[in-house]
Amino acid sequence: MxxxxxxxxxxxxxxxxxxxxxxxxxxxxxxxxxxxxxxxxxxxxxxxxxxxxxxxxxxxxxKPVVVAANRTEAYLPLLKGKKVGIVGNQTTIIFKDEVKDAPLPYVHLVDSLLAHHVDIKKVFAPEHGFRGRADAGEKVKDGVDNKTGLPLISLYGKNRKPSAEQLEDIDIVLFDIQDVGVRFYTYIATLQLVMEACAEQNVPIIVLDRPNPNGAYIDGPTMKKEHSGFLGMTEIPLVYGMTIGEYARMINEEKWLGSGVKADLTVIPLENWTYDTPYSIPVRPSPNLPNDTAINLYPSLGLFEGTNINAGRGTELQFQCYGASFLDSTQYSFKYTPMPNFGSKSPKENGKTCFGKDLSGFPKMNEVSLQWLIDAYTNTLDKSKFFNTKGFTAHAGTETLQKQIEQGINEEEIKATWQSDIDKFKKIRKKYLMYL
Known part of the structure; x- marks a missing residue:
């Protein structure tokens, strides 16, 4: 207010x-x-x-932010009389001012569309599954949704791209997943592969836009083409400052889809949102991003995923703390013990006392910070235990960052090496911004 x-x-x-x-x-x-x-x-x-x-x-x-899913008048006519496939998860929701006899102020988009007699044929589920309960990296199986009886097709199992057979009975695909604006967060890779499959099979795709809680800045190393994969399919910075709808437009118009194909794409935009608008996601976008602080720290602490340091998985401070049993205990007053819990069946340093830092009270940032990565590396008693080189390169998008940290280069100097690529990306990004 x-x-x-x-x-x-x-x-x-x-x-x-x-x-x-x-x-x-x-x-x-x-x-x-x-x-x-x-x-x-x-x-x-x-x-x-x-x-x-x-x-x-x-x-x-x-005026409250209106997510595209709530703008039913803009996309329901496009679904009328069509056989529809949904790409979604637990964040695929429509907000309601009042839901009678319901404990939550929102309903799932699939339930809403079925109530509007939309002919949904199947649901495609990304990493963590349709209901968002699978661990990071855990394979998701095909199945049937218990609530609706709809077939569930996993895009994080035997295939990550819808097959021609899986799309043959679909007239149009509706994509609606909450993103957090970080390159190695796999939902944008799923978006790109779904767009590619739709383009190849001449199936139109609608993307319902949602706010990017890390949309106010661009930062981090840019993905190098030779290291591209599911943790980064295109040459963009670690934090790219775009909504998922804007990013879909960029993918399409920059011809980043395989074989240069182009999707029949419609993006339904947000209302009353800008890049500086504070936005709190009401549903965990994934099991280990439980709150605003975790989402804000994720671009920085997510780099620990390519190391042997625990970043809070197996605790109630997921991506709000870090530590390991092999850090110098004399340098830290905070300690904790990761144990299996929701979203982390086997966390790093499982059952071991970890020494590190609690960042749950850290003020909001608009940058990627390397201070904690450098701190942990500096205080690792056995440096050979720190990096998982293949995993770290996949997350950073480049081999350079690991080398810079190992050489003792400070944060300011490292970040200066990112700037040229960031400036190039900003020029491309500018063409696709929808919320100036």
Whole structure:
């Protein structure tokens, strides 16, 4: 809520009232007497002028962000009479001001579409599954959704791209997944492969846009083509500052789909959102991103995924702390013990006492920070235990970052080496921005 106040009228009101009153007086004595009083009050008014006098218009209502899924009038006509495939997960929701007899202020998009008699043929599920309960990296099996009875096709199992056979009974695909704006977060890889499959089979695709909680900045090393894979399919920075809808447009128009194909793409945009609009995701986008702090720290602490350091998996501080049993215990006051829990059946350092840092109270950042990666490496007793080179290169998108840390190059110097690639990307990105 933004509060607005009128400027204090103070001295001005007083002078107007005083002049009116003085003009009505005929006695010179009284005139001089009242002027003396005015001078005293004027001094007082000047001393208090910086404080608002009266709050006028207590507040201005800020229009709420409207996600594309809520803009049913924009996409339901495109689904009418069509056999539909949905790419979604637990974040594929429509918000409701009031849901009668329901504990949550939203409903799943699939349930809403079925209520509108949309002919949904199947659901394609990304990493973590349709209901979002699988561990990171855990294979997701095909199956049937218990609630709706719809067939579930895994895009994180035997295949990560819909096959021609899986699309042959589909007239149109609807893609709706909440992203967090980090290159190695695999939902944008799923988007790219789904777009490619749709283009190859001449199936139109609609992307319902959602806010990017890390959309206010661009930072991090840029993916090098020779290291591209499911943790980064295109040459973009680690944090790319675009919504998933904007990114879909970029993929399509920059011809990043295989064999240069182009999808029949429609993006349904957001309403009342800009890159600086604060946005809190109401549902975990994945099991180990439980809150805003974890999502904000994920671009930085996610790089620990390519090391043997635990980044909070197996605790209630997922991506809000880091540590390991092999860090120098004399350098840390914080310690914890990872244990199997929701979203992490076998966390790194399982059952071991880890020494490290608790970042759960760290203020919000708009940058990728290397301070914790460098800190952990510096305080690793046996440096050979730190990096998982293949995994770290896949997450960083380049071999250079590991070498820079091993050589003791400081954060400022490392980040300076990213800038040229970031500037090149910004020029491309600018063409596809929808929320200026």
């Amino acid at each position: 933004r509060l607005t106040f009128d400027e204090p009228l103070g001295q001005k009101i007083f002078k107007i009232q005083s002049m009116a009153f003085l003009n009505s007086l005929k006695s010179t004595f009284f005139i001089w007497f009242l002027l003396l009083i005015a001078c005293g009050n004027q001094t007082k008014a000047e001393k208090t002028q910086s404080k608002p006098a009266v709050a006028m218009n207590d507040s201005v209502k800020v």
